[in-house]
Amino acid sequence: xxxxxxxxxxxxxxxxxxxxxxxxxxxxxxxxxxxxxxxxxxxxxxxxxxxxxxxxxxxxxxxxxxxxxxxxxxxxxxxxxxxxxxxxxxxxxxxxxxxxxxxxxxxxxxxxxxxxxxxxxxxxxxxxxxxxxxxxxxxxxxxxxxxxxxxxxxxxxxxxxxxxxxxxxxxxxxxxxxxxxxxxxxxxxxxxxxxxxxxxxxxxxxxxxxxxxxxxxxxxxxxxxxxxxxxxxxxxxxxxxxxxxxxxxxxxxxxxxxxxxxxxxxxxxxxxxxxxxxxxxxxxxxxxxxxxxxxxxxxxxxxxxxxxxxxxxxxxxxxxxxxxxxxxxxxxxxxxxxxxxx
Numbered sequence: 114x115x116x117x118x119x120x121x122x123x124x125x126x127x128x129x130x131x132x133x134x135x136x137x138x139x140x141x142x143x144x145x146x147x148x149x150x151x152x153x154x155x156x157x158x159x160x161x162x163x164x165x166x167x168x169x170x171x172x173x174x175x176x177x178x179x180x181x182x183x184x185x186x187x188x189x190x191x192x193x194x195x196x197x198x199x200x201x202x203x204x205x206x207x208x209x210x211x212x213x214x215x216x217x218x219x220x221x222x223x224x225x226x227x228x229x230x231x232x233x234x235x236x237x238x239x240x241x242x243x244x245x246x247x248x249x250x251x252x253x254x255x256x257x258x259x260x261x262x263x264x265x266x267x268x269x270x271x272x273x274x275x276x277x278x279x280x281x282x283x284x285x286x287x288x289x290x291x292x293x294x295x296x297x298x299x300x301x302x303x304x305x306x307x308x309x310x311x312x313x314x315x316x317x318x319x320x321x322x323x324x325x326x327x328x329x330x331x332x333x334x335x336x337x338x339x340x341x342x343x344x345x346x347x348x349x350x351x352x353x354x355x356x357x358x359x360x361x362x363x364x365x366x367x368x369x370x371x372x373x374x375x376x377x378x379x380x381x382x383x384x385x386x387x388x389x390x391x392x393x394x395x396x397x398x399x400x401x402x403x404x405x406x407x408x409x410x411x412x413x414x415x416x417x418x419x420x421x422x423x424x425x426x427x428x429x430x431x432x433x434x435x436x437x438x439x440x441x442x443x444x445x446x447x448x449x450x451x452x453x454x455x
Contacts, residue, residue, distance in 0.1 A: 114135070114136045114139055116140075116146075116147070118156075119143060119144055120147075120154065120164055120165075120167075120169065123171065123222055126144070126211065127195040127212055128196070128197040129240060130197070131240055132242070133333050134241055134250065134333040135332045135351070135353075136333075137238070138237045138353075138380045141236055141237050141380075142406070144171075144173050144212075144224035145173060145175045145224070145226055145404065145405045146394060146406065146407060147159070147164055147173070148162070148164055149394040149397045149406055149407075150394070150397045151394040151397075151406070151407050154166075169220075170220050171221050171222055171224060173223070174223060174224070174225050174227070175382070175405045176226070176401050177382055177383060179229050189227055190208070190227060190228055191207060192208075192225075194206070194207035195207065198240075198244060200245065200249075201239050201245075201251055202235075202239055202251070202268075204268075206269075208228050208232035208233070208271060209225055209228050210225070210227075210232070212224050226405040228405075230350070230381050231277065233349065233405055234277070234381075235272075238251045238254065239251045250288075250289075252268065253287060253288055254280075254289055256285075256287065257284045257285045257286075257287040257289050258283070258285070259283040261318065262318060262320050263276065263301075263305060264305065264309075264312075265280060273347065274337060274338065274340075274346050274349050275304070275341065275448075277337045277347070278337035278339030278347050278447070278449070279301050279319070279448050279450075281294060281321075282296055282321025282322060282450060283319070283321045290453050290455065291450065291451075291452050292330055292334060292451040292452055292453050293324050293326035293329065293330065293419060293420060293450070294420060294449055294450030294451060295323045295419045295437070295448070296323055296434065296447065296448040296450065297434055297435045297436050297446070297447050297448070298319055298321065299435075299436070300341050300436075300445055300447040301321070301339075301341070301447050302318075302319045304341045305317045323419050324419065325417040325419050327356060327412060327414050327418045327420045327451070328356060328414075328418055330352060330355060330356050330453075331355055332352055332354050333351060334451050334452065334453045335352075335451065335452050335453070335454075336379065336449075337349050337350070337449075337450050338446065339448035339449075339450070340444050340445055340446055342444065342445035343443050343444035344443065344444075348381070348383075348425075349381060351380045352379055353378045354377075356375035356377050357375060357376045357377075358373060358374070358375055363376075364424055367413065368422070368431075368433060368438050368439065370438075371413045371415065371421070372416045373413075373414040374411055374412070375411065375414065375420075376391075376409055376411055378407065378408070378409045379408060379410065380407055381406075381408065382403075382404055382406075383403060383404075384403050385402045386402075387426065387428040387429055388403070388425065389402065389408065390409050391410065391411075391426055393407070393409075393426065394407040394408065408426070410423055420451070422434065422437070422438070422446075432444050433446060434447070434449060
């Protein structure tokens, strides 16, 4: 897919639908990738947080922030739901990756991406398949999640990365397919029991299983990490290309269970510092070095081609699904899973 020149027709950023997650993730990321120098659009000029095209100057701003339904974040992470997405996202609070006519340092409006990884992920899959819930990727994901197995956010509410990661192995039949993953059933079941107690509900019964097939992942597949303890609850990414096998010695001090290492390239939204990936576009053209952009990670697989661990970026050590490593880790990684919409 060639990049859409949203600087020539910015209103389309808030209304375009796509046939697949690969095209949608590229399109949603495009204004920010241009600012960061990751891609180029003929006729555009980049300068100090702005992109110019045909004498029109646009502010382009992205920043990582976690969702909150209280002030002041309710006016930062969320925005009004664009008209074209109102059936697929039945909530007036929409993940804030939209074009606004409001004037910032760019006089012709602002492309804003102020959200976390799952806000970005929701924004991407909302834009796949049209506004009809019977054909929309976001709506169909909700319809396929087995709610007897897990708790999952209501339609129009941004789920957690953990909810996404543990949902993929318990998807009901439909257009979303679980491709590969490794999970800790014990960690997930303990989390679900705690959620049930909070809500004064009967316990769920988690039925997900690990699955081989990491090397079969494709462009546009969703890769999700789910944590039950640590500095976050996980991460959401969209593959920009199939995983690429690299030498085992790319990573030092691997656990013996690791038999394969893959490099993956993704679009996502990350925090700054250690949350940036290898070859990360956010290091360029963004004073906060965070938000929506491109990066590369390493996935670690066992002999069955299951993704059992990962290296998030140059400032991170390897992390493994809990129970598969002897190493002490602040993260309790309950799931590393991959799914596809088709």
